[in-house]
Amino acid sequence: MFGRLRTSLLLAFVACGVSLAIGIDVTVDPGSTDVQIQCPLNASNPIWKKDNATIDKDNKRYQIVPENRTLIVKKIDHEHMGIYMCTDDKGQTSFITVFVPAFVKPFDKAKNIIEEDPLQLECKGYGFPIPVVEWYKGSDLLTADGVRITLKDTQKQAESSVMINGTIRIKALAFEDEGNYTCFATNDYGVGNATIDVKVKSKLAALWPFLGICAEVAILCAIIFIYEKRRAKKMQEEDRATEEAERLNANNETKGNDEVRQRK
Numbered sequence: 001m002f003g004r005l006r007t008s009l010l011l012a013f014v015a016c017g018v019s020l021a022i023g024i025d026v027t028v029d030p031g032s033t034d035v036q037i038q039c040p041l042n043a044s045n046p047i048w049k050k051d052n053a054t055i056d057k058d059n060k061r062y063q064i065v066p067e068n069r070t071l072i073v074k075k076i077d078h079e080h081m082g083i084y085m086c087t088d089d090k091g092q093t094s095f096i097t098v099f100v101p102a103f104v105k106p107f108d109k110a111k112n113i114i115e116e117d118p119l120q121l122e123c124k125g126y127g128f129p130i131p132v133v134e135w136y137k138g139s140d141l142l143t144a145d146g147v148r149i150t151l152k153d154t155q156k157q158a159e160s161s162v163m164i165n166g167t168i169r170i171k172a173l174a175f176e177d178e179g180n181y182t183c184f185a186t187n188d189y190g191v192g193n194a195t196i197d198v199k200v201k202s203k204l205a206a207l208w209p210f211l212g213i214c215a216e217v218a219i220l221c222a223i224i225f226i227y228e229k230r231r232a233k234k235m236q237e238e239d240r241a242t243e244e245a246e247r248l249n250a251n252n253e254t255k256g257n258d259e260v261r262q263r264k
Contacts, residue, residue: 035080037096039069043088051082078103078126078161101190102127104183105160110197119170122154123183125192126161131185133165138179142168175200 039046045066048055055071057064061079063072073080084096104125113119123133135142135151144151154166163185170177182195204211 034075035073037071037073037084039071039086039088040094041069041086041088041092043069043086043090043092046086046088049085049087050080052085081126081128081161098128099189100126100128102131102185102187102192103190104185104192104194106194107196110199112199112201113173114201115175115203116172119168119173119177119198121168121181121183121196121198123163123166123185123194124154124157124160125163125185125194127163127185127187127190127192128161129187130161131163131187131192133163134184134186135165135168136182136184137177142170142181148172173200 039048046069048062048064048071055062055064061074063074064070065072069086071084071086078100081098081100084098085093086096087093102125104123107121111119111121121135123135125131133154142149148171150169151165152167152169154160154163156162166183166185168181168183178198178200180195180197182193184191184193
């Protein structure tokens with residue numbers, strides 16, 4: 001029967017870098033993010049596995065040093081979480097578990113949702129053991145009701161791992177749903193959180209620019225109408241004045257002709 005030994009490694013990630021809390025079986029260079037894991041078995045060239053998959057010596061993310069039975073993990077990130085194994089030529093296996101405190105990435109930016117549209121938020125991050133997520137609106141815990149609010153696990157992506165209840169979806173948002181939403185991710189080694197501001201806009205919000213243009217056109221038309229009306233009135237007055245002047249001139253000419261005839 002294979003003999004089995006077990007040891008643990010705790011990685012504590014912090015903002016703007018990585019800090020490492022290690023067990024006695026692991027050595028770490030404090031000036032880098034690399035981690036050295038030494039196999040406790042008395043084997044000259046142990047076989048290393050991660051999550052039961054053999055680590056190839058040509059894998060650039062790892063470096064295997066047979067001389068001291070060491071596996072160097074380069075540039076620690078979420079993909080290095082899990083269980084490592086080293087096996088000697090006699091079949092003895094040692095398990096090294098890499099624990100990662102729950103870590104949550106900040107949300108990109110605030111969300112603007114139209115009234116009665118659905119809201120979907122995803123808590124992106126990682127941790128090992130797999131973190132469990134709780135959602136809050138302000139100080140109120142949000143729970144799935146199977147009708148309006150649903151929760152599902154976040155799937156593994158390029159820069160994040162699985163998070164239990166990592167995605168929340170709320171149907172038919174109302175104005176009272178506006179506010180700050182926070183996801184708290186928790187596992188046995190830590191808690192991470194991120195908050196996003198959600199704003200709910202009226203259905204007519206998209207129409208306001210159009211209505212504004214319509215109002216501007218209406219005001220412009222009213223100005224043009226008033227201007228044209230006043231201009232027409234002024235022209236009529238000028239036409240009347242011209243006609244009156246012409247009539248007076250005609251009368252004066254007629255009167256002058258009559259006087260000339262009388263003198264003759």
